[in-house]
Amino acid sequence: MADEKDTVHYTGSEGGWGSLRGITETALRERPSPGALNTLRRQNKVKGFMCVSCAWTKPAEPHAFEFCENGAKATLWELTSRRATPDFFANHTLAELKGWTDHQLEQTGRLTHPMRYDRPSDKYVPCTWDEAFAAIGSELKAIDPSTSVFYASGRASLETSYLYALFARLYGHNNLPDSSNMCHETTSVALKGSIGSPVGTSVLADFHLCDAIFFFGQNPGTNSPRLLHPLQEAVQRGCKIVTFNPVREKGLETFKNPQSPVEMLTPKSTQISTLYLQVKTGGDIAAITGMIKHVLAREEALWARDKRHVLDVDFIEQHTTGFDELKAKVDATSWAEIERESGLARADIEAAADIYCDADRAIAMYGMGLTQHVGGARNIKALVNLWLLRGNIGRDGTGVSPVRGHSNVQGQRTVGISEKPELVPLDKLAEQFGFEPPRDEGMNTVKACERILTGEVKAFIGLGGNFVRAIPERDKMEAAWTRLRLTVQIATKLNRSHLINGEVAYLLPCLGRSEEDMQVSGRQAVTMEDSLSCIHGSIGRNTPASKQLLSEVAIVAGMARATLPENPKVKWEEWTADYSKIRSLIAETYPEQFHDFNDRVFTPGGFYRGNSARERVWKTKSGKAQFTVPTALNSMGVGEAEGRYRLMTMRSNDQFNTTIYGYSDRLRGIEGTRDVLLMNPEDIKAAGLRAGQVVGLASDAEDGEDRQVGGLTVTPFLLPRGCLGAYYPEMNPLMPLWYHDEESHTPAAKSVPVRIVS
Template sequence: MAKEDETVHYSGTEGGWGSVRGIVETGLRTRPTPGVLNTLRRQNKVKGFMCVSCAWTKPAEPLSFEFCENGAKATLWELTTRRCTPEFFADHTVSELKGWKDYDLEQQGRLTHPMRYDSVSDKYVPCAWEEAFAAIGAELKKLDPRSTVFYSSGRASLETSYLYALFARLYGHNNLPDSSNMCHETTSVALKKLIGSPVGTCVLADFDLCDAIFFFGQNTGSNSPRLLHPLQEAVKRGVKIVTFNPIKEKGLEVFKNPQSPVEMLTPKATPISTLYLQVKAGGDIAAITGLIKHVLAAEEKKWAEEKLHVLDVDFIEQHTAGFAAMKAQADATSWEEIEHESGLARADLEEAAQIYVEAPRSIAMFGMGLTQHVHGFENLAALTNLWLLKGNVGRDGAGISPVRGHSNVQGQRTVGIAEKPELVPLDKLAEQFGFAPPRDEGFNTVKACEKILSEEVKAFIGLGGNFVRAIPEREMIEEAWTRLRLTVQIATKLNRSHLINGEVAYLLPCLGRSETDKQATGSQAVTMEDSLSCIHGSLGKNKPASKDLKSEIAIVASIAKATLPPNPKVKWDEWTGDYAKVRDLIAETYPEQFHDFNARVFTPGGFYRGNSARERVWKTEGGKAHFSVPKTLRAIAFDDAPERYRLMTLRSNDQFNTTIYGYSDRLRGIEGTRDVLLMNPEDIAAAGLTKGQIVGLKSDAGDGVDRQVGGLTVTPFLLPRGCLGAYYPEMNPLIPLWYHDEESKTPAAKGVPVRIVV
């Protein structure tokens, strides 16, 4: 491994003055409204405003400032004084805007008026809301409902998501892909099959009780910095943190708390990871198998010498199935195979495993470094095996905890955004609303894209997000997109997806979560679910960016009214006027989880909707938690070969998903550009390249399709040999649509086969 001084890197800490500076710089660029400081003061607090950034939980006893650098940037981004008006669209054709960078598009500010695409002038032109709703409804009435797609990003509220899913089913389809399909769908599929719950099993109190925390493929510093506060407290009380990640991410190395005067005014900071192992991209199954081998060996030694167990043998006997087969596979796997596939030394893996052995209670946390692989399911199966060995599922201070991205991406699934009919109480919906819900499986993101390419999909409605920019196979999809009959985008700001239009296209601007949502019965609150399954209320208090904005609920309800025949049990106007009535509907559909919903909206710390696996009730085939035998040691689906690399797509410190706040990836030491190719210095030398050289990447998927991205600056970085790093979404054109997790269909963006083009 190369030395740090040979690479681009950041010598500071996560947090500290760097985070303050990052917030200030974003504020200078966005020029926020005067109310932003009060919004930040209320952010993530009871009866306050819930952050639109990551889904990390909101504590019952918040800090003075319960927001992180990313959360502050998201709020500044929403509360900008910049406005993207009809005059802007009158000055620029859509063809011209397609040549702008993502950052420059969003820097135009908040959308202010409903707009219709005019193909003759190639411009967006203003239209009345009533005109837009009538035209969209007329188009949808002409189409087979199964030829339409209703996509949602992960920030729409529970109330909006519930009505959006209801609209889709009343209309006649289950084509409800969402942003989870692109990131954590592997979690939902794997955990559901293995432990009976599609989400993590931890609650916030577990972090006060655990003895060890293991991270796999997650960048806390860039993606969920508020998590660093409980991690810092855990470290201070002696918790050991072990991290497996191909890249050294600063947030899991060292943290300086911006809310601590002592740390801000002195060199004091908190080291986070006790042990940090740079596993090869796609090598986690092998690494975890190594941990399992050591735990099993420790069990044998402990029993032989002391007649005591390392394993939780009672838990294994009473609550699990498949242990013997899993053990046999681990025993038969050689350390030579494990070291080769993981890129890690046996001694390092045994050191990490011994921490797990000695910890009475352990938490496993993971991100897209595990889920976005062809064998992502096997990644999570291996991790579940390890956690079941010591009974670390279903007890206080322990559990499996995926770290989710979008603020309500988990909650949308909870209230019906799902293409799989078996995940939704369709019989209950039929009873509530007097209709026959469709029972056929709908389209996830990959299937929707396949159907767009085959021209079987005729219409796309986007509830937020930047779908075309976020998906694989972007060039093919963009070309096919123009053959859609109808495209509708509900959004707060202009992005790339709004410039790729069907024959009939509308851009509908909505309120932001931080803004006052005033309806017939007064100001409305909305709710969302965090990644620890707690439900929180959010109340916006800022003046809307434009008097012409409508709420997401009002827009969804109005399109539905214009599309569907009257139904006395479906009361769009009443629901738009009073969101509490929507919460009553949710409680009726999901009584076990949402009983007394309205009474619990502003529960400090949120109200917990429950988790069967946490109670050791295994809603699986056979009624037990499942050990499994991974069918491979590598999560990628291709062999290593000369000049073939494993590309990992990355997010910078200055972005949230496809939203680019700026060009400062401070935590990696990269400034002023996103057109970089991160590469081990030894790989640079072996390839005959030089630092600063401009190169391209070419897909090496072997299907004959020419996929390339050029203009990348070779940048030395501490990566495992054979692994490359470059930014998402810029690298999406290199990912084939068919290259996804075998079980969940999540795009495999963390292990893409590529070659360097000079």
């Protein structure tokens, strides 16, 4: 691999003055309202405001400033002084706005009034809330409910999410895809099959007890920077951190704590990773198989010499099934295969395995670098195999811990936003609300897109998010979108999805989480669930961006009242007036997890809703934790071919999902542009290219479709040979809709087969 000096890179640490600079630049761009500083002071604290950025947990004893660079950017973005008023829309057609960048659209500011799309003028025009609700209700009543899709972004509260799912089922469908379908649905499927729980098993206290933490395909420096605080504390007490990632991310290399005067005023910083291995994208199964192979070898050697075990043999015997089959497969796998598929040397994999063996308690953390592959579920099952070998699930200081993105994406699934009826207590809902819920499986994101393409879907309601921009096959999808009868978007700011409309379209502006939500009973609190299954309350106190804004709860209730027949057990107005009544409904539907919900809303550190696998109760088909046999050593959906590269789509340091705050990817040394193609210098030379050359990428998915993205500047970057990096969502047109995880249908955005074209 080339030296770092031959590539673009960032010489500083994550955090430090660089983070403060990033926050300052966002503040200057957004010119936030006067309450912004007080909001940041209250952010992620008890009876404060819960960040709308990542889903990392909120500690019971917070730091003085319990926010990170990206969390601060998200808050300042929401509290911008800019406004997208009816006058703005009167001055711009949607055809014109389609030529604007994502960043430019966001910079128009907060939406202020409900708007209706007027097709003859190609403009949004203002309407009243009553007019919008009545029209939406009329359109929904005119179609078969099964032809509608109710999508949810991962930011909506538990209260809103519960009502939204109830609205869908009362209306007559389970078509409830959410952003989890595009990121961690693979986790839900793979962990459920392996250990019986669809979410991670660690809690925050485990990070104070573990001896080692292993990262796979996750970048906390950009995606969840507050996680760096417990990582730094773990390192300082002697915990070892091992990272497997194709990209050398600064947040997993060195960290300078912005809240430490010593670190801010001196060269001092903390080295995070003890060992950092740049596995090829799609090669994690091979790397994990190599670790398992070495663990088994150490077990045999130690038993032969000292009659002691490396494996937790009692745990394996009592709590698992499938070990012998896994062992036979690993024994039959050669190191040559492992090295070829992982792109790593045997000695490096064995060094990582030694750290694992020497750690009494270990935590595995991962992100979309594992989930977004055709073999994403196989990636996670391989990781579970490794963790089961030493009983590292269901003990304090251990666990498998996926790091979620959206602030409440995990919680939405918990309270019923799911296309899978078997995951929802439908009989209980039937009893509570006096109706017969639909029992057919609904559409996930991929199925919804497929049926929009065929014309089977007639209506789409988006509860937040930027769906059209986030999905694969974007060019085809945008063309198909205009054939929908009804599109409704609930949002705080303008994005590209709002410019691609059906025949009838409404843009409905909602309160942000940081803003005061006053209803009949007074100021309302909302709740969300973090990555570690803890529930937190949040109260907004800022003056709303417009007097015309409604809360998400009020908007969902308004659409539901206009659509559904009267039902004495369904009390939309009462629930809107007092959100505690919605929490009482959640507690009634899910008593084991949400008992005494209203009394526990502001529990310091959140209240833990429980996890069966953490208690070593395995809700799997066998009743035990399941070892699985890998069927391949890589998670690619296509094989190797001459001239074919593996493209990873990536997020910048100035971005959260599809939201682009600016053009500074400071932690990778890239400034002022997103039109780059990151490439190993040796690959650049071998391909006959040069740094700075402008090229394009073409899909190499072997389906005959022409998918291309052009205008990318070749940029030398420290990546494994054969791997490319470029930004999401700009690269989404290269992803076929069918190119997704085999089990969960999560789009395989981390290993897209492409060719370089001139």
